[in-house]
Amino acid sequence: MNYNTTEINRQLRKSGFRVTPQRQLILDAVYKLGEHVTPEAVYDYVHRIAPTLSRATVYRVLHFLTEQRILAMVYMADGHLAYEMAGAEPHHHLVCRTCDSLFELPHSVLRSFRQTMDTQYDFEIDVSHLSFFGHCTDCRDSTGA
Amino acid sequence: MNYNTTEINRQLRKSGFRVTPQRQLILDAVYKLGEHVTPEAVYDYVHRIAPTLSRATVYRVLHFLTEQRILAMVYMADGHLAYEMAGAEPHHHLVCRTCDSLFELPHSVLRSFRQTMDTQYDFEIDVSHLSFFGHCTDCRDSTGA
């Protein structure tokens, strides 16, 4: 997966937003760092290149890029938030509340569900990434033990 | 909706956990405060009754009771977490990333999806509460404008 800087920039400007070096650098950091990128990891990355870039900006820009559907938010097992490029092949998580395991869920499983939301509720579910919490094979029975 | 203190206590002890006044008070607070109860609201409530009960305990207990499936976690539109009794009639949220609106989603919509996860992945999705992020009717088209 790669990303089209020019197109993204054009899109942002068209919506009245500005393309700043900070935004570009932060987006680049998420891209380079791969999946499940934490704000702190982004900060470390960009801080090396732009020492004055503040933590507040990292948080703000990650949130902003998520709103613009350029990034996707990922709820991690430890309850923290992470981010990744939204354009990547969608994959979802089953997170076990008991053992904190993370299972990947193929996107195909979500298709029909999303379709229903779309047609019946006119709500476009953001399927860049979803996390479902629950209990995995090993833990689902051991609760009442 | 009411809750069965005796049964909950029995269940906890059976699993080797302890029933403390703090846990009971916090559970009671969530029950009394209703839906979408924030940690801070819980703290305010319990602090009046038990001034030494610490914030750390509030957070720990809320997390703990969620693990025990006595409470359910709710992702609010502003990104914060809230809690509510897990035994209540399940309802879910569609949260618009653009305008932060919250739409209620009847539980019935989730039935077949949950079934699929259960049979095909042997994963028991916690359906006490789910939040889906995306874009509502009013906002879904206005993105590229």
Place this chain on the structure above:
DNA sequence: TTCCTTATTGCGAAAATTCCCAATAAGGCG
């Protein structure tokens, strides 16, 4: 290229959440 408007940033303070660890107190057992 310069000017103007106003979206963004930086910084420091505030708020929210988690951590650490010694002190406390459930509750099982005799």
Place this chain on the structure above:
DNA sequence: CGCCTTATTGGGAATTTTCGCAATAAGGAA
């Protein structure tokens, strides 16, 4: 009822995330 083990708590410090506002700088227009 009292003892013991160890799950929990309290409190403060550490960490994470958000906020407020003055200073900065995109980028459209002249």
